[in-house]
Amino acid sequence: MNKPVVLVAEELSEAGLAVLGADFEVRHTDGADRSQLLPALAEVDALIVRSATQVDAEAIAAAPKLRVVARAGVGLDNVDVEAATKAGVMVVNAPTSNITSAAEQTLALILASARNTAQAHAALKNGEWKRSKYTGVELDEKVVGILGLGKIGQLVAQRLQPFGVELIAYDPYLPPARAAQMGVKLLSLEEVLKQADFITVHLPKSKETVGLIGDRELHQVKPSVRIINVARGGIVDEGALYSAIKEGRVAGAGLDVFSKEPCTDSPLFELDQVVVTPHLGASTHEAQEKAGTQVARSVKLALAGEFVPDAVNVQGGVVAEDVKPGLPLAEKLGRVFTALAGEVATKLDVEVRGEIASEDVRVIELAALKGVFTDVIEEQVTYVNAPLLAKDRGLTVELVTSSESPDWRNVVTVRGVLADGRQVSVSGTLSGPRQITKIVEVNGYEMEIEPTAHLAFFTYTDRPGIVGVVGRLLGEHGVNIASMQVARSTKGGNALIALTVDSAIPADVIDQIGSEIGAESGRSVDLEG
Ligand SMILES: NC(=O)c1ccc[n+]([C@@H]2O[C@H](COP(=O)([O-])OP(=O)(O)OC[C@H]3O[C@@H](n4cnc5c(N)ncnc54)[C@H](O)[C@@H]3O)[C@@H](O)[C@H]2O)c1
Numbered sequence: 001m002n003k004p005v006v007l008v009a010e011e012l013s014e015a016g017l018a019v020l021g022a023d024f025e026v027r028h029t030d031g032a033d034r035s036q037l038l039p040a041l042a043e044v045d046a047l048i049v050r051s052a053t054q055v056d057a058e059a060i061a062a063a064p065k066l067r068v069v070a071r072a073g074v075g076l077d078n079v080d081v082e083a084a085t086k087a088g089v090m091v092v093n094a095p096t097s098n099i100t101s102a103a104e105q106t107l108a109l110i111l112a113s114a115r116n117t118a119q120a121h122a123a124l125k126n127g128e129w130k131r132s133k134y135t136g137v138e139l140d141e142k143v144v145g146i147l148g149l150g151k152i153g154q155l156v157a158q159r160l161q162p163f164g165v166e167l168i169a170y171d172p173y174l175p176p177a178r179a180a181q182m183g184v185k186l187l188s189l190e191e192v193l194k195q196a197d198f199i200t201v202h203l204p205k206s207k208e209t210v211g212l213i214g215d216r217e218l219h220q221v222k223p224s225v226r227i228i229n230v231a232r233g234g235i236v237d238e239g240a241l242y243s244a245i246k247e248g249r250v251a252g253a254g255l256d257v258f259s260k261e262p263c264t265d266s267p268l269f270e271l272d273q274v275v276v277t278p279h280l281g282a283s284t285h286e287a288q289e290k291a292g293t294q295v296a297r298s299v300k301l302a303l304a305g306e307f308v309p310d311a312v313n314v315q316g317g318v319v320a321e322d323v324k325p326g327l328p329l330a331e332k333l334g335r336v337f338t339a340l341a342g343e344v345a346t347k348l349d350v351e352v353r354g355e356i357a358s359e360d361v362r363v364i365e366l367a368a369l370k371g372v373f374t375d376v377i378e379e380q381v382t383y384v385n386a387p388l389l390a391k392d393r394g395l396t397v398e399l400v401t402s403s404e405s406p407d408w409r410n411v412v413t414v415r416g417v418l419a420d421g422r423q424v425s426v427s428g429t430l431s432g433p434r435q436i437t438k439i440v441e442v443n444g445y446e447m448e449i450e451p452t453a454h455l456a457f458f459t460y461t462d463r464p465g466i467v468g469v470v471g472r473l474l475g476e477h478g479v480n481i482a483s484m485q486v487a488r489s490t491k492g493g494n495a496l497i498a499l500t501v502d503s504a505i506p507a508d509v510i511d512q513i514g515s516e517i518g519a520e521s522g523r524s525v526d527l528e529g
């Protein structure tokens with residue numbers, strides 16, 4: 001059996017490679033070189049990148065087997081997440097791996113900009129002993145404006161406090177009370193521009209943020225302001241920044257990122273007031289070890305078909321330990337539901353009852369939805385594209401939760417209405433310390449079925465001899481019955497036979513049984529597939 005192929009398109013730490021271990025065929029390419037990247041994607045199951053590889057729709061289309069794109073870092077502006085989602089490809093990142101390093105690089109550039117460290121260093125190394133030229137400013141009692149008070153912005157705020165600064169910020173998505181807890185005053189962008197002696201950018205690159213600090217904004221700032229960008233190039237318009245510094249409207253800048261990277265010849269580099277570094281915010285051993293190991297673990301989970309907490313295009317949040325066993329159960333129930341229904345429902349309820357319902361169980365709904373489509377959709381169905389498949393088929397899905405449950409067992413139910421109004425339902429339980437799973441209800445009939453590899457269900461009108469026909473025909477075709485349960489609504493009324501068998505039942509045998517017992521429906525489900 002060939003090992004899954006993992007393509008590493010940018011530098012990944014040894015620790016990250018070690019986590020991948022021998023389970024995969026690890027290949028390497030230069031993600032920044034399209035002529036190398038695109039052909040290298042042909043057989044790839046997982047792609048690991050950083051910020052230099054453009055994982056756009058073209059790259060995703062060049063990777064027909066791709067199941068996960070793993071970004072060994074924070075920013076995802078180089079990944080077309082929408083295109084990946086449409087293709088059923090999970091996108092994961094390492095959201096906290098390098099935030100400390102980025103915050104520290106921010107402090108480094110703030111201080112280097114304030115004290116002209118880099119410029120004085122270069123002059124002295126060039127034999128020039130110049131002091132007054134490199135007179136700088138203190139941070140003490142200065143106002144620092146933070147654009148984007150998220151993970152890194154907050155770490156920067158914490159680290160700046162001992163310098164005796166006043167902290168203000170612009171972040172319309174953060175509650176003022178939260179900012180106040182950190183000793184930061186949330187203001188409008190205009191107010192921050194007007195008041196700040198230092199402006200530091202910690203925003204994601206988005207349609208909203210590109211050019212956020214442009215010519216108009218750089219006419220509103222103090223001429224003594226120093227602008228630091230360790231987030232993404234382009235958020236501060238580089239042409240506008242150049243003009244503002246040339247015209248004395250901005251005192252200086254510290255830049256770690258650029259609108260086009262790699263960047264070796266920007267006009268900004270001519271200016272003595274500008275200190276620059278080549279996107280080093282995450283370039284520490286510690287950050288790269290964390291980023292590498294975190295994404296490698298995510299790749300392993302994703303390729304094992306498991307839910308991945310750091311997935312950015314999968315609903316469901318972080319999965320609590322006691323919820324995890326509900327995922328394979330819900331997926332099996334979804335597959336059994338579709339087998340019983342014989343079509344995709346128009347409306348689906350996924351109900352979770354019991355103690356686990358007090359946790360975030362959205363991912364159980366997702367697992368059930370994945371199961372609903374698994375046996376009826378050609379393409380690979382994943383946690384990523386299952387919601388899109390539902391939307392495309394007009395299937396409305398609702399998650400219903402209740403901590404109440406008979407006999408305190410955790411029960412998952414997949415219940416749906418079909419186009420002709422028929423109702424179909426199947427429930428399963430997680431019970432005992434090992435959370436054993438059982439199917440306990442099918443279309444309202446109480447059952448006790450091990451969700452083993454091969455199941456079959458027949459609905460028919462209750463009358464003598466049916467069990468014998470089913471047993472005879474399966475026996476004639478060498479299919480051994482592991483368990484058989486019969487249930488009926490009333491004597492002579494609707495009835496259900498549920499079977500677990502040791503091997504898959506051929507479709508023609510299902511049809512033969514259905515015709516001999518005059519079944520209303522006969523379906524088999526092979527859960528191993
Ligand atoms: N230079 C580097 O090596 C390096 C390292 C890590 C991260 N980064 C960059 O830093 C960015 C921020 O990282 P983070 O982990 O702090 O992200 P985050 O998501 O935790 O924080 C981003 C903050 O920006 C705010 N925000 C989003 N859009 C906004 C807008 N239009 N106006 C104002 N505020 C807005 C959000 O509310 C959030 O609080 C990343 O997206 C990445 O691009 C760079």
Ligand SMILES: O=C(O)[C@H](O)COP(=O)(O)O
Binds near residue numbers: 052075281
């Ligand atoms: O968004 C990030 O994580 C940083 O910009 C780091 O990017 P890198 O992994 O290319 O250093």
